Amino acid sequence: METNENTARCSWCGTDPLYVHYHDTDWGVPERDPRALWEKLILDGFQAGLAWITILRKRETFRAAFEGFHPEIIATWGEPEVTRLLADPGIIRHRGKIESTIRSAQSYLRIEAREGFSPWLWSFVGGAPLQANRASMAEVPTQTDISLAMSKALKAEGFNFCGPVITYAFMQATGMVNDHMTHCPSHARVAALA
Template identity: 85%
Template sequence: MTDASSRRCAWCGTDPLYIHYHDTDWGVPERDPRALWEKLILDGFQAGLSWITILRKRENFRAAFHGFHPETIATWGEAEITRLLANPGIIRHRGKIAGTIRSAQAYLRIEGREGFSPYLWSFVGGAPIQNRFTSATQVPTQTPQSLAMSKALKAEGFTFCGPTITYAFMQATGMVNDHMTHCPSHSRVAALA
């Protein structure tokens, strides 16, 4: 009999933080609009980096960005950008920080208009797509849904949200179940749909 670690999705490797993230967060359907926004922003900060880098800095990001409350961040300006650029606990990239402020403003417009969570979930028809991949080579880097989400988010004013980033976001937030079928998390996440 094999243990869970040998059947788990291979991408999380052996790092305990990554394993915990895989086993408890990744692929779990998320409907909370603020949590969805935070994840989308962190995926944007990941651009050009590995997710484990962001995961290791996630608590620093949460502190630096005041809990990722869009209502607060939407009011920020140059003083806050300067403060964040001096913070070694986060990714110090002016474009990504400024983009987060613009994205907070876009979030508020969408939330007021139709709700941020229903807006994002509409790209998958409101329910998680249940993939049944047996090999990591089968998993796409983008899909028509992630392309449509990327295009729509950019039109709303979001940045760092290309179709590869939006697909990773959809995987992480459970809009698609991309756990391998042999992974114990596949059936657990499917049951949450």
């Protein structure tokens, strides 16, 4: 029996057009831009306790509310910006996550000045994407020793909402690990980008 792309695609994205587009164009593609990595880490933190599709549907509103996720801007924010964001129905209005984003921007700037945020994060996987060869979603872990180490290092640097499950999802999303199923058309495409 021949499989078409819709049935061969990783099952987690379902058929929602937004989710399918994210799966096909963004998820798992190796990301090296430090600002984009920071944005994805922050959005993964906002996802804590929610479904990723919730964040994905609000991503553009988040980008507008957080001024393009430029850490240099957000690191200077205080209570007026927190109050503004808490009143914005287009984002997840969680004081702890908003305040954590400001502290994380300050941490980002320290790491970026010290050694570069992107090289620092990518060092956890030896600088190159890990190539998983999983045939089913049942084989995909929720966390790994590497995501645990990344989580501990991020927390030591002042980040919050970055437990090992969140950091593993971050690693998957940013292509640090290729967790597309081997039957998924994106698996080979993403592997070639490594």
